[in-house]
Amino acid sequence: MYLDDQFRVKVGLAEMLKGGVIMDVTNAGQALIAEKAGASAVMALERVPADIRKEGGVARMAPISKIREIMQTVSIPVMAKARIGHFMEARVLEALEVDYIDESEVLTPADEEHHIAKRDFKVPFVCGARNLGEALRRIAEGAAMIRTKGEAGSGNIVEAVRHIRTIVKEMKQLTVLGPEELVAESKKHQAPLELIQYVAKHGKLPVPNFSAGGIATPADASLVMQLGAEAVFVGSGIFKSDDPEARARAIVKAATYYKDPAKLLEASEELGIGMHGLDIGKLPESELLQTRGW
Amino acid sequence: MIGVLALQGGYEAHARAIARAGGEACEVRTAEELQAVDGLIIPGGESTTMLKLLDRENLFEPLRAFGNAKPVFGTCAGAILLAREVSNPKQNSLGLVDIAVERNAYGRQLDSRVTSIEGENLGAMEAVFIRAPIIRRAGAGVKVIASYNGDPVLVEQGRHLVATFHPELSSDNLVHKYFLDKVAAQ
Numbered sequence: 001m002y003l004d005d006q007f008r009v010k011v012g013l014a015e016m017l018k019g020g021v022i023m024d025v026t027n028a029g030q031a032l033i034a035e036k037a038g039a040s041a042v043m044a045l046e047r048v049p050a051d052i053r054k055e056g057g058v059a060r061m062a063p064i065s066k067i068r069e070i071m072q073t074v075s076i077p078v079m080a081k082a083r084i085g086h087f088m089e090a091r092v093l094e095a096l097e098v099d100y101i102d103e104s105e106v107l108t109p110a111d112e113e114h115h116i117a118k119r120d121f122k123v124p125f126v127c128g129a130r131n132l133g134e135a136l137r138r139i140a141e142g143a144a145m146i147r148t149k150g151e152a153g154s155g156n157i158v159e160a161v162r163h164i165r166t167i168v169k170e171m172k173q174l175t176v177l178g179p180e181e182l183v184a185e186s187k188k189h190q191a192p193l194e195l196i197q198y199v200a201k202h203g204k205l206p207v208p209n210f211s212a213g214g215i216a217t218p219a220d221a222s223l224v225m226q227l228g229a230e231a232v233f234v235g236s237g238i239f240k241s242d243d244p245e246a247r248a249r250a251i252v253k254a255a256t257y258y259k260d261p262a263k264l265l266e267a268s269e270e271l272g273i274g275m276h277g278l279d280i281g282k283l284p285e286s287e288l289l290q291t292r293g294w
Numbered sequence: 295m296i297g298v299l300a301l302q303g304g305y306e307a308h309a310r311a312i313a314r315a316g317g318e319a320c321e322v323r324t325a326e327e328l329q330a331v332d333g334l335i336i337p338g339g340e341s342t343t344m345l346k347l348l349d350r351e352n353l354f355e356p357l358r359a360f361g362n363a364k365p366v367f368g369t370c371a372g373a374i375l376l377a378r379e380v381s382n383p384k385q386n387s388l389g390l391v392d393i394a395v396e397r398n399a400y401g402r403q404l405d406s407r408v409t410s411i412e413g414e415n416l417g418a419m420e421a422v423f424i425r426a427p428i429i430r431r432a433g434a435g436v437k438v439i440a441s442y443n444g445d446p447v448l449v450e451q452g453r454h455l456v457a458t459f460h461p462e463l464s465s466d467n468l469v470h471k472y473f474l475d476k477v478a479a480q
Contacts (some may be wrong), residue, residue: 005407008408009407015307015338016339016424020343038347094404098403123403
């Protein structure tokens with residue numbers, strides 16, 4: 001079921017994004033800067049998460065004219081965000097022929113109980129997760145790529161670190177358990193047994209595992225990749241900084257040379273101060289984006 | 295030892311495929327690491343991203359020099375980097391194989407597919423195309439091993455091998471075995 005041809009093609013594109021940086025952009029000008037810096041894909045959205053957080057209101061799929069303009073401007077894959085559960089925004093994005101859809105907690109959820117039934121779509125989906133159970137539920141629904149949720153628009157890496165550490169630790173734990181214990185784990189993680197068994201056998205998710213939510217510096221990108229992320233999404237971190245072009249280039253270099261401190265030093269050399277960050281502990285519960293999604 | 299260029303893209307899948315085919319693989323990110331390998335795979339991914347990193351990290355010339363002496367196998371974005379000419383849009387390349395390649399020639403992700411092709415002396419094999427390029431021209435010295443819809447998709451010129459699809463995503467290891475044989479023959 002998880003290995004049919006259509007699903008393999010969806011996962012295939014995610015494989016090709018490994019070791020790269022997917023950058024949030026709101027218009028064609030930003031998309032061009034991202035492509036020139038070496039982004040492996042761009043994510044089209046109406047406002048970057050930091051602005052959504054600041055301005056409030058309902059955050060929806062980006063205007064079609066903007067997404068189309070971005071698709072016409074760059075030759076790298078273009079992703080776009082749909083609201084959680086909003087399968088008609090997703091159908092519109094599919095008709096537009098975007099390369100990937102992010103069913104994202106950054107936008108205001110359209111359904112507080114159900115995510116999109118993603119297996120029915122021809123276009124691939126990426127979804128956020130904070131732990132293994134959430135990741136496997138999204139994969140069961142048809143997501144072909146998982147990313148940590150982190151805390152989008154915060155410029156604070158602490159939540160992305162928490163989420164990637166949790167997912168990696170929970171996967172490691174499964175690898176030492178026996179068959180009857182895996183049944184109990186399936187119940188505990190609220191995830192299908194078949195997927196729990198897959199993770200127990202392979203020690204990894206059946207789809208690529210990326211990181212997002214709070215990455216603002218080259219060292220942040222390298223940190224989450226050392227912890228097990230296979231590529232990074234950068235949202236507000238680039239275009240909310242004083243030096244978007246240099247910063248985008250530096251994060252691309254950091255994602256490739258994430259194991260090499262000397263290269264990371266080179267990448268960080270010319271950068272100024274990053275985006276203004278938020279102390280997550282001081283954010284009221286109602287302002288957290290990561291708790292959206294079920 | 296086979297190196298897999300690991301700047302960005304499907305490098306892990308290639309390393310696994312080489313292991314399945316009975317070879318040994320390591321990741322290559324620097325000119326020093328390149329010196330230690332007998333053959334190199336340039337994986338799929340975004341050719342624009344790889345080009346920028348090759349340029350900024352001064353890897354372009356070391357890679358071309360490597361290709362002038364040892365076998366290189368390029369898939370998808372790797373095929374684009376090995377080509378003599380690239381279009382849609384026009385971009386720089388290593389020019390190690392006499393082919394002209396058009397990027398994203400089948401369309402966007404929705405046009406990606408899994409199909410079956412026939413390779414000369416290799417038999418039937420699965421071909422996974424993802425936002426694939428098309429080889430629009432193959433020079434006189436280029437041998438076409440397999441085609442799909444009339445376009446060459448697996449070709450070789452001397453020691454080099456080029457696939458516009460992703461053999462690393464299939465479980466038959468025919469193409470990787472073929473490349474290991476080419477490396478061993480050097």
